Amino acid sequence: MSGEGTGYDAAGIEVLEGREAVRKRPGMWVGSTGERGLHQMVFEVVGQAVNQVLAGGSGSVDVTLTPDGGVRVVDDGPGGPFQAAGDTGGLDLEALLTSFHAGPELSGRHITDVGQFRAGLFVVNALSSRLTAEVQCDEVRRVHEYARGVEVAPPAAVGPATGTGTTITFWPDSEIFETTLCSFAVLAERFRQVAFLNRGLGISLTDERPAGGARAVSFRFPEGVRDFVAALDAETGSGVQPDVIGFEREDPRMAGTMEVALLWTGSRQERIVGFANSRASREGGAHVDGFRDGVAAAVVAYARERGLPTADLDPHDDRICRSLTAVVSVKLDHPEFLGATRGLLGNSEVRDCVGEAVREHLGNWFEEEPERAAGFVGRIVRCIHQD
CATH class of the missing domain: 3.30.565.10 (Histidine kinase-like ATPase, C-terminal domain)
Known part of the structure; x- marks a missing residue:
């Protein structure tokens, strides 16, 4: 023309x-x-x-x-x-x-x-x-x-x-x-x-x-994302002091840091929110996927070590994270956002780093808190078996 x-x-x-x-x-x-x-x-x-x-x-x-x-x-x-x-x-x-x-x-x-x-x-x-x-x-x-x-x-x-x-x-x-x-x-x-x-x-x-x-x-929140998870739990009106599990770690493989906090609640609702450089990643992405991978790996390993029935326990089953409230925050030197709204984090290395850290930290927590670990994991196994 x-x-x-x-x-x-x-x-x-x-x-x-x-x-x-x-x-x-x-x-x-x-x-x-x-x-x-x-x-x-x-x-x-x-x-x-x-x-x-x-x-x-x-x-x-x-x-x-x-x-x-x-x-x-x-x-x-x-x-x-x-x-x-x-x-x-x-x-x-x-x-x-x-x-x-x-x-x-x-x-x-x-x-x-x-x-x-x-x-x-x-x-x-x-x-x-x-x-x-x-x-x-x-x-x-x-x-x-x-x-x-x-x-x-x-x-x-x-x-x-x-x-x-x-x-x-x-x-x-x-x-x-x-x-x-x-x-x-x-x-x-x-x-x-x-x-x-x-x-x-x-x-x-x-x-x-x-x-x-x-x-x-x-x-002003001195405990960072741990306070965030406690506040999210308070919105449910449970009235119970939450037992929040949390950690932070720097990993040069992803050129950044991660701060993670999670809480098992009594409900069957999942609430996992992710942030990259303090920006909400509403569509999730590598950090949230890595978190799920880490939780699933820790839960499956614990269940097998304790002789719990694991025939229905698939590490890729989203139901493992059911009843979890969690915040996954990463701060990266080179964040890669996907999509027009930049709501999906794409850094592939972040998934492996977060997954590994969550699996390790949660596994250690299971060892340090055997009674509560048995309660959490046992409930997950029973719920999946009953579905």
């Missing part, structure tokens, strides 16, 4: 760059111009704050929904200059806010993905009617202001600083988004997950919008 026949030629191509490209096609960068895209904006800024805090060792991130429709994100990380001098490896906040390519950044297992994807602070700045960035470092507090991604004035020192950290306050642009009202419940649930998956990290969310007064939640 020729350009002459369609009336389409090179003159009809519109080339957009930088902030113009972002504002022209916002859905390409944050997913939508509805509530989902609005939340992605928040997750982008919170993700930057979380990674700064984690890079510094530990700390907290405080998020506030302000009465005038703004979102304020404060962290107590190391902070950094607006313009990093030379090759310092420090945070160049001005570059992050004004350019897609702001130089080297944290990657792999050291990155916590709070949102569905990583668009960056530049996208948030371009899609905000206003944005103010404040940095405290070197005992000085500096502020930089933008309007729809354009600098209002150069960074300015506004007073002394008593600590370190970064504050970013932004107002999503009502000319771009169908709504600028964030859901407290949606944000709180995601922040809770992130806190579970990053042991010791503190995250708080305060909503100053309600006329009847502010509401707030805060999360």
Whole structure:
């Protein structure tokens, strides 16, 4: 088909760059111009704050929904200059806010993905009617202001600083988004997950919008995914203190770490959730498959060693994991996600590594807790035999 026949030629191509490209096609960068895209904006800024805090060792991130429709994100990380001098490896906040390519950044297992994807602070700045960035470092507090991604004035020192950290306050642009009202419940649930998956990290969310007064939640979980599994079990209303089995391990074969926790419940329902670099893998993948492999191998080996009837006990039988509540979290240098939604982890080596670790740890637990092991495995064998 020729350009002459369609009336389409090179003159009809519109080339957009930088902030113009972002504002022209916002859905390409944050997913939508509805509530989902609005939340992605928040997750982008919170993700930057979380990674700064984690890079510094530990700390907290405080998020506030302000009465005038703004979102304020404060962290107590190391902070950094607006313009990093030379090759310092420090945070160049001005570059992050004004350019897609702001130089080297944290990657792999050291990155916590709070949102569905990583668009960056530049996208948030371009899609905000206003944005103010404040940095405290070197005992000085500096502020930089933008309007729809354009600098209002150069960074300015506004007073002394008593600590370190970064504050970013932004107002999503009502000319771009169908709504600028964030859901407290949606944000709180995601922040809770992130806190579970990053042991010791503190995250708080305060909503100053309600006329009847502010509401707030805060999360910090010293036991990480063990606390996550206990919380999932509490949602069933069993009222029983759970006996959570958990471990963590680094494995160079998969270039990453794993943190696993599990609990046998009295129900016949399975609840196994997986995360890769703190992102939910809703379709499962190699880490979840490896977990199932490891549990099945440990259960079958124990049953055979104890002389339990194993004729119906197939290591590939999904019923072995029935009544399990578990969280499988891996953090990888090179995660490989499959599918358009990136909800399926594809790293084949992860399956073998997680499976081996689960089989070994659960097998050791069976040896250390013979009475409870006999109860768990015996119930699994009976249930499969009765089906």
